[in-house]
Amino acid sequence: MKINQVKAGVILSYLQTALNAVISLVYTPIMLRLLGQSEYGVYTLASSMIAYLGLLNFGLSSSYIRYYSKYKSRDDSRGLAQLNSIFLSVYTVIALIAFAAGLGISFNTEALFGATLTAEELVTTKYLMLILSFNLMMTFFSTVFTAYVGANERFVFQKVLSMGKTVVSPLVTIPVLLLGYRSIGMAVVTTVISLAVDVSNIVYCFRKLNMKFSFRGADFRIILEIASFSVFIAINSIVDQINWQVDKFILGRYQGSTATAVYGVASQINTLYMNVSTSVSSVFTPRVHRLLYAEDSSRQYSLLFTKIGRIQMLLLGLVGSGLILFGRPFIQIWAGRGYEDAYAIMLLLVLPCTIPLIQNLGIEIQRAMNMHRFRTVAYGIMAGVNLCISVPLGKLYGGIGCAAGTSISLLAANGFLMNWYYSAKMGLNIRYFWKEILRMIPAILLASAVGVAITWMFDPKNIFVLALCGVLYSAAYALFCWGLAMNREEKQLVLSFIKKAARR
Known part of the structure; x- marks a missing residue:
């Protein structure tokens, strides 16, 4: 079961990466033109500032998986329930601290960026940071549930949920932008969809994975041990x-x-x-x-x-x-x-x-x-x-x-x-x-030489010619890598994937 989950997880990971790329190709130009360069710059700035508050995670997600593996190897279900309780408590505190810090930053935007942003941009930045701070708070609260799904190697659920978020987000955001709500509308959509994903993870943990919590007897002194591991x-x-x-x-x-x-x-x-x-x-x-x-x-x-x-x-x-x-x-x-x-x-x-x-x-x-x-x-x-x-x-x-x-x-x-x-x-x-x-470099260099020739033969000044160049180059790259770079195991992996896809 877990082996299939890992294989399916890898395949779905690449499908999600491809999906992200395709949606970005289509969605980002629309978003940039609807927002304008200045508004997009403000959104980027606000997002990067709130991203710093993500540091309050303190590396605890990796710590959770480490300690989960430790208790799981001992088949200690009571220890796991207590571990879940400890991490939920810690993340709840972190979530509240993150939101309070976000409020502090949002009300000091003029002091930080008053010299370069206009008055209107400062107001927008303030509201963006407020919305994104709330989003971050909810994400922190649900982190232990997300980590539990990953520790149980339920990659299919995780990846399908993530792919759904990738697809739904632009489909909702574009109408919101067309209605004139601009970057603040984008932030609200992002927050609502993220909240839906968080709730889905929580429900899945309780209904499918039978996640347990036990505050009774939980040794919160283990936080010191976790902290010593997580600090770096x-x-x-x-x-x-x-x-x-x-x-x-x-x-x-x-x-x-x-x-x-x-x-x-x-x-x-x-x-x-x-x-x-x-x-x-x-x-x-x-x-x-x-x-x-x-x-x-x-x-x-x-x-x-x-x-x-x-x-x-x-x-x-x-x-x-x-x-x-x-x-x-x-x-x-x-x-x-x-x-x-x-x-x-x-x-x-x-x-x-x-x-x-x-x-x-x-x-x-x-x-x-x-x-x-x-x-x-x-x-x-x-x-x-x-x-x-x-x-x-x-x-x-x-x-x-x-x-x-x-x-x-x-x-x-x-x-x-x-x-x-x-x-x-x-x-x-x-x-x-x-x-x-x-050993793979000669194949990549030879393919790149073909790519240079393709750019000489075609002038990729529009999307259709650029797409044609991309297809031709990808084909050349695949041929050179198959003949010169890939080993037997990698070729078997590709053939196995093709055969399974063909049967389906």
């Missing part, structure tokens, strides 16, 4: 938020809403790119924690790390090279005029983060082994470098300068420090990992 995850989350959100704050502070909007478009493409990778690794989180208790876990971790890394590289190679080849005309068609700098910003974000994306299963391996402290320190240094570089570069060169600062820090932390740690301290076979990854 929390710090790492803070660092991640700095690296991925601080550029928007810098631009909002020193450049205004327009520059923030341009960066937001590039950031949205980068998020889709990242989802191609994380959609797979997230499915394997429970398995990673179970392997800790298996024999020869170090070897098994190395094999799984490399196996997932190669699959991620196959997909990221296609998307990343495609963005290099066709990203400029794509942004011109997709976002419209005024977003030309988004191409350079996108490449500065996308290319350096490829290394951590093909290795992101290593994050969960670190947490399972309780060896995630070094990553926190490395990323802390990375955040400091990013901040020191991005502020002056952002003032001088806008979004491109901020993205350059992020790019430099990403390469330093992920390209060198983390790979040394994986090999020297965690015992992962990084030499084997990169040997297997580098």
Whole structure:
């Protein structure tokens, strides 16, 4: 049952990634034109500010899965019920703190952005932050239920629910925008749909998974043990938020809403790119924690790390090279005029983060082994470098300068420090990992050469020609990877998927 859930979860993860990409292609241009560049910049700024409050999670979601696996391996149902009660209590407190902090930020927007935003933009930002703060509060409250579904490896339910949210959100938002409710209407729609998803998870936990709570006898002193494990995850989350959100704050502070909007478009493409990778690794989180208790876990971790890394590289190679080849005309068609700098910003974000994306299963391996402290320190240094570089570069060169600062820090932390740690301290076979990854590069380069020829033969200035170029390049990429890059297991996986799809 669980094996089928994992396989179905991987397939549905990729379907969701594809669905996200398709909907973004259709929905985002409509949304950008209905909102306007200034309003979209305000929405991006407000969202990034509230995203900082997500740091109050303190890495507890990963801690929950770790302790769930521990109690489950002992078949301790009473301990699980008490664990659920403890986490629900903690998340309720965090939810209230997050909402209070959101109120504080929303009522101080003028002090933060009064120098660059207009009076109307400041009012809009205030209301957006209020709505999004309420959304975050409800998300925190339901986190233990979402984590419980994932810990039970009910990936089909999770992915179907997430796909439903992906489809319904734009279908409701577009009419709201057409009625003139603009960014505040978007925030309300986002909150209502998120609330529906949260309620669905709660109902599923009680009715299908028979989730239990027991406050009687619950040892809340375990919070100290959980905190000692989670503290470095929390710090790492803070660092991640700095690296991925601080550029928007810098631009909002020193450049205004327009520059923030341009960066937001590039950031949205980068998020889709990242989802191609994380959609797979997230499915394997429970398995990673179970392997800790298996024999020869170090070897098994190395094999799984490399196996997932190669699959991620196959997909990221296609998307990343495609963005290099066709990203400029794509942004011109997709976002419209005024977003030309988004191409350079996108490449500065996308290319350096490829290394951590093909290795992101290593994050969960670190947490399972309780060896995630070094990553926190490395990323802390990375955040400091990013901040020191991005502020002056952002003032001088806008979004491109901020993205350059992020790019430099990403390469330093992920390209060198983390790979040394994986090999020297965690015992992962990084030499084997990169040997297997580098075997795929010739196929990607040859396909890219064909892609250059395609751009010479066709001038992708409209959506139809661009789509044709994309199809031709994808076909060439698939052929080269099948012949030169993919191993027997990967080919069997693809053939098995095709055969099952054909039978259905």
